[in-house]
Amino acid sequence: MELNRRTVLAAIGAGTAAALSGCGGGSTAADSADGPAEGEITLLTPIYEGANGKTLLEQEILGGFRKKHPDVKVNVDYTTYAQLNEKITTGLAGGLLPDVLMMGVGWIPPFAAKKAIAELPESLASAHDYEKRVLEPSRYDGKLYALPVVLDTRIVVYRKDHFAEAGIKKTPANWAELRAVAKQLTKDGRLGFDPFSIDLRQCWETFLFANGGRLFSEDGTKVLFTESGGVEALQFFKDLIKDGSADYAKKTDAGAPSNVQTGRASMMMSTSALWVQAKEQNPELIEGDKLGAFVLANRRPAMLQGGTLVTQSARSQHPAAARALVEYLATPDSILGAAKQRGSVPGLRDLNESGYVKENQFVDLSLQNLEHAVSEGGTAAWMEIREKIKPTLEPAIVGGQSAKDAIAELGRLAEAAIGRM
Numbered sequence: 001m002e003l004n005r006r007t008v009l010a011a012i013g014a015g016t017a018a019a020l021s022g023c024g025g026g027s028t029a030a031d032s033a034d035g036p037a038e039g040e041i042t043l044l045t046p047i048y049e050g051a052n053g054k055t056l057l058e059q060e061i062l063g064g065f066r067k068k069h070p071d072v073k074v075n076v077d078y079t080t081y082a083q084l085n086e087k088i089t090t091g092l093a094g095g096l097l098p099d100v101l102m103m104g105v106g107w108i109p110p111f112a113a114k115k116a117i118a119e120l121p122e123s124l125a126s127a128h129d130y131e132k133r134v135l136e137p138s139r140y141d142g143k144l145y146a147l148p149v150v151l152d153t154r155i156v157v158y159r160k161d162h163f164a165e166a167g168i169k170k171t172p173a174n175w176a177e178l179r180a181v182a183k184q185l186t187k188d189g190r191l192g193f194d195p196f197s198i199d200l201r202q203c204w205e206t207f208l209f210a211n212g213g214r215l216f217s218e219d220g221t222k223v224l225f226t227e228s229g230g231v232e233a234l235q236f237f238k239d240l241i242k243d244g245s246a247d248y249a250k251k252t253d254a255g256a257p258s259n260v261q262t263g264r265a266s267m268m269m270s271t272s273a274l275w276v277q278a279k280e281q282n283p284e285l286i287e288g289d290k291l292g293a294f295v296l297a298n299r300r301p302a303m304l305q306g307g308t309l310v311t312q313s314a315r316s317q318h319p320a321a322a323r324a325l326v327e328y329l330a331t332p333d334s335i336l337g338a339a340k341q342r343g344s345v346p347g348l349r350d351l352n353e354s355g356y357v358k359e360n361q362f363v364d365l366s367l368q369n370l371e372h373a374v375s376e377g378g379t380a381a382w383m384e385i386r387e388k389i390k391p392t393l394e395p396a397i398v399g400g401q402s403a404k405d406a407i408a409e410l411g412r413l414a415e416a417a418i419g420r421m
Contacts, residue, residue, distance in 0.1 A: 033118075038071035039318030041099035043325065044088070046081045047150070047308050047342060054078070056341050065328045072321040085383055092116055099316040100325045102149065105137040105306045106377020106386065109220065112140035113380035113421070118314040120144045120326070128332060131367075134347030137375045138309055146309035147330035150344035152271050153366040153373065154198060154206045154296075154304035157258075161290045162190075162266040171294040175211075175236055178267075178296075182245035185266040192245035194259045194268035195237060197252045200397070201389040202304055202376070203269050207233035209302035209374040220379030221418060226411035229299075234396055234403035241397070248397050257281050260291070269296075272362035276343030293362050295369050303366065305373035307344065339363075381417040388413050 048057040062074055077098055079087050084103065088111070091097040097116065111117045125135055125144055138146040158171065162185055172178035182192030195203050205215070213229025216222060240246035250265075252258050258274060259265035261282045270293075279286050295301045310329045316322040328334060332350045339346040340356050345366045357363050366373075379385070389410060396406035 033312075033319040033323035035320045036071070037069045037318075037321045037324040039321045040073040040075065041316065041318050041321050041325065042075045042077055043100045043102070044077045044079065044084075044091075044098040045102040046079050046084045046104075047102060047338060048078070049080075049342075053341055056337050061329070061334050061337055064333070065325060068328065069321070069324050072318075072324065074325060085387075088116075089383075097313045097315065099313050099318060099322040100310065100329075101313065102308050102310050102329075103146075104308060105375045106382050108138060108145050108309065108311065109140045109377065109380045110383045111311075112143075112145045115314055117145050118312045118316075118319070120146070120312065120323075124327065124330075127327070128330070129349040131347050131349060131370050133305070133370050133373050137305075137307075137377065146311035147326060148347045149308045149310050149329055149335055150338050150342060151305055151307035151347050151366070151373075152273065152342075152344055154202055154269060154271060154306070155293045155362060155365060156267055156296050157260050157270040157274055157291060157293045157362070158267040159260055159263070159290060160292045161288075162263075163292075171292070173297060175298045179236075179239065179243065179245075182240060182267065183243050186243070186245040190263065191247060191250060191259060191265040192267065193240060194251065194265040195240070195246060196248050196250075196269075196397075197258060198269045198271070199390065200393060201386065202306065204230075204233055204237075204389070204393055205374075205376050206269065206296055206302060206304040207236060207298075209304065210296045210298045210300060212299035215376065216378045218378075220381075223411050223414045223418070225414075226407055231403050231407045234393060234407060237397055238403060261285065270362075271343075272345050272360060272366050273343030275360045275362040291361075293365050295365070295372055301369065301372040303369055303373050305370075305375050307347070308338075379418055380421050381414070384417040384420075385414045388417075 048054060058076060065074065081104065088097070088101065122144055124147060130148065134148045134151060138144055138148060166184055168181060168184065172181050178193065185192035208225055208230050211229040211233050213227060213233065214224045216224055237246065241248065250259065258268060258270065260268045261278055278291060285291050295303050310326050312322045312326050332348055335346045335348055336351055336354060336356060338344065343360065345363050351357060352367055357367060392410040392413060393406050395401040396403050
């Protein structure tokens, strides 16, 4: 069968048996993994990028797994987050879903609702000292479907030397202060604030949460971001651009030296990974203590919590082997290796005192503020909605559309997606 976008979506929406056949005809029960861990399985992952990541996963992490489970062979299917959703939905439609999948925060409800992933024993939630907040995105309808591997928080990174030169002695405590400081720091072609070098969806969500807003109701059936919190968050971007202290056209690509690193911006929205990137590309900034970070706040402090979770196909032919790999990828040693490689946040209290956490000041800040972490997603329709956020909000940033109209349009799209579930 030729698989195009229409056939994939039709298969997912209908919840057909073919779409849920996975790698074979295994059971979907949570206790179906009680047998011996053996057989050949596939892991689909969007992380462990590049040669170093591949070496870490295949030699170090899976090397340890093979010693513990010599009768299991793991084949790795590498992809990117940009291609992951399409790859999973195509696998569902074609009946070839990998046994173990790594996916993003917010992704569990959509795939659990389609019965594509297996419920995990609740005992796994207490197997290690996970931060409670970190486990929340791993659940759907009160049940555990995944375990966290690494977190990617969204924080504000700033140049301490720019602040000192301008006589600014404290970081902004709210949006009014942030706008004023950004204006003060904007000069000679330098932006006071760069909110746009992270994904626009994630940037707007962080501001929404800091403004006291929410994406959806607790049960995921009602859109809440159309209230004032979401409109004000988008309008704040327009105000920064009007001031001349932010510029959507001057955002930098992932992996390239950021505007804060090059000095073209004094503040920017970023992730904890910027510490590792700066250490490699501009070690003088780390050695000279020129980079600082703080949690965005307005009506409340808020730090968007993204990241990567590991889950198990509901139809694996080798559920015991798949379950064993899920558990192993979520152990402290595996998590610490992945976090180091990506510059991410490990969500285990066991690792809070590790040398990696203490050396990476952005990771340390994130762990100290997990009480303020908020995850995206929260509805079974998230995979459809998330793809529409950036293109729907962008016209308000680069064109003349009002923030109110852009948010209203996004709300209509989200309500329609939820209505189709």
